[in-house]
Amino acid sequence: MDHDADRPRGVLSPADRAFLRGETEMTHDQSRRNAEARIRKRIVNAIEDFTLLVHTLKPKDREGVFDTVDDPAFVDGVLSMLSFTYLGLKESGMDFERVLVPAVRRAEEVHAADTLGSTADVAVDFDVRAEYGTSVADTADRIRSDTPVTPEELFAVAMADDPVVSEAETILVRLPHGTDADDGVLDRLASYLDAGLTHRPPNRVELTL
Structure with missing residues (x-):
């Protein structure tokens, strides 16, 4: 849910948000396709940037990002980010567990080394049971x-x-x-x-x- 559509640019620019909300009139199909392709590319680049962030961003800066964890808009964004990833992988035929388990294991190992000065033996259990109802x-x-x-x-x-x-x-x-x-x-x-x-x-x- 777009709590502040005019906030500064993130993955999406304010113009991208207006387009996705249907507030931008496209006079040509090619213009619409160009906008969609541009947004897809920005999302891919943003995802790939997390490889750099997880390896190089200082802990104090990471903590600064999550200082806003009490902000409902931020929490909703985290939830939507995970939902977007889960759905995208599911539609592509890849199990979410394939990325979730090594990601959690790696994070716990880093947390143990950096924060606790120890090693960690990590077990991750992930189970989804979906029952589909009314169409x-x-x-x-x-x-x-x-x-x-x-x-x-x-x-x-x-x-x-x-x-x-x-x-x-x-x-x-x-x-x-x-x-x-x-x-x-x-x-x-x-x-x-x-x-x-x-x-x-x-x-x-x-x-x-």
């Missing part, structure tokens, strides 16, 4: 009929750019287990969709778009 099309139909959906179902529809999100004036969401807690998913979705949130006890939320 995006079925969820979109339920939104059109004003039937409540779960935060996860709405997230899937939003990420799929289904037109129902832009067509609907309100979307009803059913919170899990009859509680008012959703781990912040709805707040992030509301920010992403630029929507208002109204709680409808005992376990409903209405998003106004």
Whole structure:
């Protein structure tokens, strides 16, 4: 979720962010393809830069980066970075475990040597069990009929750019287990969709778009 679209350039420039949000009018398909290719190349270069960062950036500078760990926008960015990596590797046919396990092992060994002055015997367990539920099309139909959906179902529809999100004036969401807690998913979705949130006890939320 783009908490501050006009912040200084990172991997993306402010113009790149505007393009990805659909705020830039492209008069030619070639212009759009050029923008997409430019963004892909910047992402690849940014990823490759981490080889230099992990080997040469001073610990105090690394710690300075993560001084912002209490900032929700920063934490959301870290979460999104890992999700982007997981999804990209999955779509490319590479298991996330293939990069996660050696990365964690190497980091723990460096931490032990630099911080504790010792060695480390590192074991990493990583297990994913995914059960796929309602299709995006079925969820979109339920939104059109004003039937409540779960935060996860709405997230899937939003990420799929289904037109129902832009067509609907309100979307009803059913919170899990009859509680008012959703781990912040709805707040992030509301920010992403630029929507208002109204709680409808005992376990409903209405998003106004």
